[in-house]
Amino acid sequence: MIRLPADDRASSPYTGYTRAHWEAAADALLAAVEPYATPDRALYHLPGGRVSRSGRLSDGLEGYARTLLLAAFRRDETVLGRYAEGLAAGPGGVWPRITDRGQPLVEAASVALALRLTRPLLWDRLDDAVRGRTAAWLADALTARPWPCNWELFPVTVGGFLAEAGHREEAARKAIDRGLERIEDWYVGDGWYTDGDGRKFDYYNGWAMHLYTVLHAWLSDDGELLARYGRRLSRHLADHARFYGGDGAPLRQGRSLTYRFATTAPLWLGALTGHTPLPAGETRRLASGALRYFLDGGAVDERGLLPLGWLGPDPSFVQDYSGPASPYWASKGFLGLLLPPGHEVWTAREEQAPAGRADAVHPLPAPNWLLQSTRSDGVVRLHNHGSEDVRWDPYYTRLAYSTATSPLPAYDNSVLVGGDPGRTEIEPLGTGEGWIASRHTVRAGITVTSLVAVRGAVEVRAHLVAGAAPGTPVRVTGWPAGEGVRAELLPAAGLSAELAGV
Structure with a gap:
């Protein structure tokens, strides 16, 4: 269970949650996974009887990468220091190689994004040898063949970091251009992508297709790209705001629902980049409503962990690619912590969500x-x-x-x-x-x-x-x-x- 501050109904009349509640939740989730790190901190083997189709080693990398992303959003230097220890060992032979259509390609994107977001706090403090091994491990993502879906954006995300870090810049830019060109075939208008060929519409539209493209453009300070992808995100958010019930519950449609409050990532992304049609108070009400729905509903177990499921363990929400650490894709829901405490998304009074109006x-x-x-x-x-x-x-x-x-x-x-x-x-x-x-x-x-x-x-x-x-x-x-x-x-x-x- 997670201990949170008392409700603040003055600024948050609908959920009671403020930035302090999000910080406390992030801190608790990070503290709960720490006992499951290997001695070198390169892998996080979370408990559970299930092993994904990718195997235990890959599952351990997933535990490291997805919780590292949460640490990057939280920007706690002490916690990031623990993940720095993992970087000293992981890319040097502990982590599985990034290969065509392999799960490590997914996790490489989380590692790269986390390093890019926290560069002064983490990457710049690593010694040259660790940086070299990490960059070399990530570089395989530039040429690894992704599945033809949102996976096309994982080389883009890795490429964005490596180009910025000055490692294999030409290959990185080629990977970026290739991935961004590929997803254009799947944009159907009105802020909607299909997740690959066909008509595969689900939450990957927000927590992958919009998230990686808009963040890449924003972090690259590419005004032209940000204008294009930002317009699409803003249009999507006009619809996405309607996907939450009065109790904060997201619609239960599509795969990977065990990622839970990752559904809130595009809400925060719009506020972060200025590409949103939603008032700041409505953005926070929707995101905090979803977080509270899951925390109050038992999504976190007695150890403080996120098990595979929805409101508690539930095998009906599990796919064959799901491992014990898969639920920590929910870390994306903490993207809002990149916004400073004085930002209006944290200071504005909550506004009613569409379902309650x-x-x-x-x-x-x-x-x-x-x-x-x-x-x-x-x-x-x-x-x-x-x-x-x-x-x-x-x-x-x-x-x-x-x-x-x-x-x-x-x-x-x-x-x-x-x-x-x-x-x-x-x-x-x-x-x-x-x-x-x-x-x-x-x-x-x-x-x-x-x-x-x-x-x-x-x-x-x-x-x-x-x-x-x-x-x-x-x-x-x-x-x-x-x-x-x-x-x-x-x-x-x-x-x-x-x-x-x-």
């Missing part, structure tokens, strides 16, 4: 989503008619998601044709004020066209099945059970009344 329906044409929120219960619902994932992940293929429920293996929010819940080749048919539509393939020759109309807390869903043999059973499911919320499924036409339920 009024009932709202908000179309997002780029991903073909529709957001529906109700002030009375603070629940936000996302009607998904544009994002899919070839891995049949329930966090992508459902018709709807919310801030109060998690998808179930039993196919909630689905249309099952002949028992088949397939939902691929989603074709967006548009979205507007209060409606959204799409067509998807169940299996070869069978499609479902879906239209949803919403108002207040009510949803009307209509589905047209084409290509199925006469008499094929069709089952339509609604919301899964959620704590403190109630949903009713009432058939209006074409469905048996026996299917009505709660």
